[in-house]
Amino acid sequence: MAAESSNRDSSETESSKAELSKDAEGVSSESADESSGYPPALIATAVALPVVLVVAVLVAAVLAHRAPTEREPLVLGPVPAPAADGPACTDVLPALPVDLGDYSKSTLVEPAPPATRAWRRKDGGDPIVLRCGLERPLEFNRASPLQIVNGVQWFEVRDAAAKASTWFAVDRETYIALTVPDGSGPTPLQGVSDTITAKLSAQPIDPGPLPN
Numbered sequence: 729m730a731a732e733s734s735n736r737d738s739s740e741t742e743s744s745k746a747e748l749s750k751d752a753e754g755v756s757s758e759s760a761d762e763s764s765g766y767p768p769a770l771i772a773t774a775v776a777l778p779v780v781l782v783v784a785v786l787v788a789a790v791l792a793h794r795a796p797t798e799r800e801p802l803v804l805g806p807v808p809a810p811a812a813d814g815p816a817c818t819d820v821l822p823a824l825p826v827d828l829g830d831y832s833k834s835t836l837v838e839p840a841p842p843a844t845r846a847w848r849r850k851d852g853g854d855p856i857v858l859r860c861g862l863e864r865p866l867e868f869n870r871a872s873p874l875q876i877v878n879g880v881q882w883f884e885v886r887d888a889a890a891k892a893s894t895w896f897a898v899d900r901e902t903y904i905a906l907t908v909p910d911g912s913g914p915t916p917l918q919g920v921s922d923t924i925t926a927k928l929s930a931q932p933i934d935p936g937p938l939p940n
Contacts, residue, residue: 801835802846811902812843812861819927829915831856854909862903865896869936878921900928
């Protein structure tokens with residue numbers, strides 16, 4: 729009987745120790761949670777927030793890159809254009825293409841010169857400028873070489889300093905000038921020639937006299 733009592737007491741003692749150990753672990757875990765001062769959900773949010781912000785910044789950068797860039801309006805100075813309000817320019821200007829190769833139509837600062845249009849690349853640079861209703865260019869004479877593009881006779885005035893050429897359509901009822909920067913290719917002259925051919929009838933050229 730004494731042995732059984734002793735075994736029973738020993739078993740109860742070990743059971744009590746085990747329960748005390750579990751209680752101690754629970755108290756230790758709760759103490760750790762309380763010592764941090766932040767609930768687990770808040771900690772998880774704090775960890776995830778920087779990742780969300782990085783993703784948002786990347787998405788915004790991609791959208792900004794894809795969005796069209798607003799270009800500044802162009803400022804163009806006036807030149808003598810006595811026929812700018814005439815029927816020829818009235819017919820040609822509305823029919824001009826919106827795009828000329830890599831160049832797209834640009835807004836002009838008002839008051840803009842009459843019968844004037846401009847196109848510019850998306851990344852900026854020198855524009856293509858068309859002026860209608862001009863006077864006969866001083867350089868155009870009987871010895872001037874001409875180039876025919878899509879049915880229009882053009883006379884070129886080269887400006888090496890500006891790295892551009894101004895082409896004058898000389899076989900229509902009014903003179904039309906197209907200034908193109910170097911490197912713009914043949915498309916602008918071809919596109920404008922198509923519009924002139926479609927809207928204005930060809931006429932005999934009227935060059936100036938040969939220089940003395």
